[in-house]
Every structure is written in structure tokens, then in C-alpha cells.
Amino acid sequence: MTGTEAPAPFRLAYVPGVTPGKWVRTWEERLPDVPIELLALENAEAERAVADEAAEAALLRLPIDRSGKHAIALYTETTVLVVPKDHEVAAVDEVSGEDLADYVVLHPLDDCLDWRTPPGRAAKERPATTAEAIELVAAGVGLLAVPQSVARLHHRKDLTYRTLLDAPQSGVALVWLEERSTDLMEEFIGIVRGRTANSSRGRQQPRQEPDRKKEREQPRGKKATPAARKAAPAARSGKPRRRGR
Template identity: 55%
Template sequence: MTRPSLTLGYVPGATPAKWARHWADRHPEAPLRLHGVTAADAAAAVRDGSVDVALLRLPTETSGLAVIPLYEEMTVAVVTAEHVLTAADNVDATELHDEAILIPADTVVDWPDAPGAPVEHRPETTEAAVELVAAGVGVLLVPQSLARLHHRKDLTYRPIVDAPTCPVALAFPEGPQSELLEEFIGIVRGRRPGSSRGQTQPERKRTAREKTLAKQAARAAAGKVARKPGRGRR
């Protein structure tokens, strides 16, 4: 009999390790299979069933998919370790106007009016673009996780304070979901073990007046206990 399993696709830079650990703790009988996908192919992989669910980057074509936004990454400029932009902890867009900007074919930064002069040659991949940055050809704009993924000793990066962010989302087919997929969505959303989507709402927070009245009632009850009559004095 085939063991039940769930396949999670994830784009470069995404980090599903935390969710994979939680899944392994809760569902050791059903392996979570991790499958790397390119940013361009992630949504298609969900639609054609190559993966059951995917961590992907937005914007992308998500027709036929349900999408849960998860977080947004800052955009950074990858430069050589000696570059003038390393003088500060971060940069703004105006400081990039005179820079040659590398735009790989697999870029995931949605910044149509990005500053700088695009380099005519477009490398096929972000990894190839990083090599060109190291060779002094230009500056590369990527989400911070990709800068970390392609880290080199001769390169560094600086956050761009006014650049658009790079959203990451969870995507899965629209419609009824399998029990395993529902469980994984719950883990990503922070649902605790044993809880369910239909669990009761958390207790309403008390108002300041309700708290005061409760304290007064507690003091009064404590006083009654302290004054509870014992043997009378002679």
C-alpha cells in the first residue's frame, strides 16, 4: 500500500524548513516531499499536479489557484564588497541612478521604473547575474533571501529603503482540499496541534471596568474568608 504524502514546491530563496519540521513532528506517517521549482514554473507545477502546494513569489499568473499571502521580502542591491554603495547600511533609489543594473531573465523583482541603466545583456539566471556582479559588470536587484542564497565572500548587499517589496505566498488548487493539504495549510497559518478551523473563538478581552469589578469581588471574597467566625471569645 502506498504511503500518503504531500509534495511542497518552493522557489529559490524560500525556506520551508520550519514548516517541514512541524509537519514531521505531527505527521510522521505521511512524508512531506520538498521539490524545488523555478519562480516562473511554480504556479504551473501546482496546476499540473507536479506539486500539491507551492511557496511562490508574486506577482505571477495564479488562475485556478487559491493564494494565501505569507510575507514580503525587502529588495536589496547586490554589489562588490568594495563598491561605493557599501559605505552606508542601506541605500535609496536615487543612489542607483548612475549604476548599471543587471536584469536576469528569471528576475522576480517587480519594479518597472527601477533606477539605473539596464545592462543590455540579460543573463539567463540570477546565479549567472551574480557572477557578473563579481566581475564588476553591474548591480543586481533581488529579494534579500536570494542575495543570501547566492552569497559570496567578494560580494555583499544593501537594502533599498524605497524599493517595492517581493511578496511570497502559498498557492494550491482551488476547490475542496485533501485532509493532508488542509493540515499543511493549518501549520503554515500557525494552527496548533489538535486544533481545527472550526475551533471556538478566543475569549473576549475584559474591559478595564470589568477587570476592576473582578478585583473588587476577589478582595471581598478574600475578606469574608479571613473573617470567617471560629470559636467565639470568652
């Protein structure tokens, strides 16, 4: 690599609803010489990008296939039910899975929630994407359960959402290959974990050696004479010394 060649970027994939902005800003402050490249992908695509080494790391939703990967759980999101604003479910603050027995609940093919028993009645066909499912909710075809950040991402004036109880929650994690635990990867791990810039992990900062020459040039104070040491206690006490007769 020549001296003028720019360093390779640190490629970070992230999924809809996840906002890496604060971590990216910290990276840019600490490592201005290493660009960070963001890849907005769906969950399955982000997982493949890590496996194929198209990205150094990914912020995605669990569960995933963890074989050969490290994963650090970052936070867990509340699951909500997206409904039309004029729907009867919109009249309450929260709803349970049992309350949805008579309603059609959509489960898109890219559903990121790990359902054991999906609530409600299934639609005749599963929508391909969450975006398509949102359109179907607006058309009155069914309701949709998603992480709260995804509901906010697909905000529409004619839709709202309510907390869905007894539903699986979405966990967001930082994922990377075990074999790619580089200094830059450690640096990003430190950022998402809130480590300070002076942390011992990640890229090592050059150690500041004391300037011995400067220390030698500093003027040294004069040693106190015996008479001065004898007078010091009295001077500190503020009391005048008594002269001998």
C-alpha cells in the same frame, strides 16, 4: 490500496531563498504517517508544478497568475542591492533608485521583482538566471537588486548588499489549486498559519468519549448526616461548639 502500501506523499514546491524547514518539521510531528516531499524549483517552475498538479502546493513569490488558484500571503521581504565589497555603494547603509542612475543594474530573466521602472542603466544583455547575475556582479559588470533572502542564499566573500529604497518588495505566498482543497491541504494551511494540533480544521481527530463504566466504578462519597451538616459551620470556623445546658 493494500494494507502494506505506503501513503502518497504531500508534495511541496519551494523557491530559492524560501526556507520551509519549520513547517516541514511540524508536519512530520503531526502527520508521521504521511511523508512530505520537497521540490526545489525556480518561481516559474513552482507555479507550473501547482498548475500541472505535480505538487499539491508551492511556497513562491508574488505576483503570479491567480486564476484557479488560492494564495495566502505569508510575509514580505526587504529588497537589497548586491554590490562588490569594494564598490562605493558599499560605503552607505541604504541607497535609492535615483542614486543608481549612473550604474548598470542587472535584471535577470528570472527576476522575481515586479518593476515598473527598473533603476539604473540596463546591461546590453540580460543574464538568464539570478546565479549568473551574481557572477557578473562579482566580475564588476553591474549591480543586482534581489530579495534579501536571495542575497543571503548567494553569499560570497567578495560581495555585500545594501537596502534598496523605493523598490518593489517580494511577497512570499502559499499557493494551491482551488480544486485541490483537501484535508491534507487544510492541514498544511493550518501549520503555516500557526494553528495548534487541536484545531478543528484539517483531518478530524477521533472524539474521546467519556468512559461511563469507569465513572460508575468510582467510589462515591457518603452523604452527610443532618448532625454532621449542622456541625460543619462550626468546624470550618475553628470555634468550639457550645454545649447546651
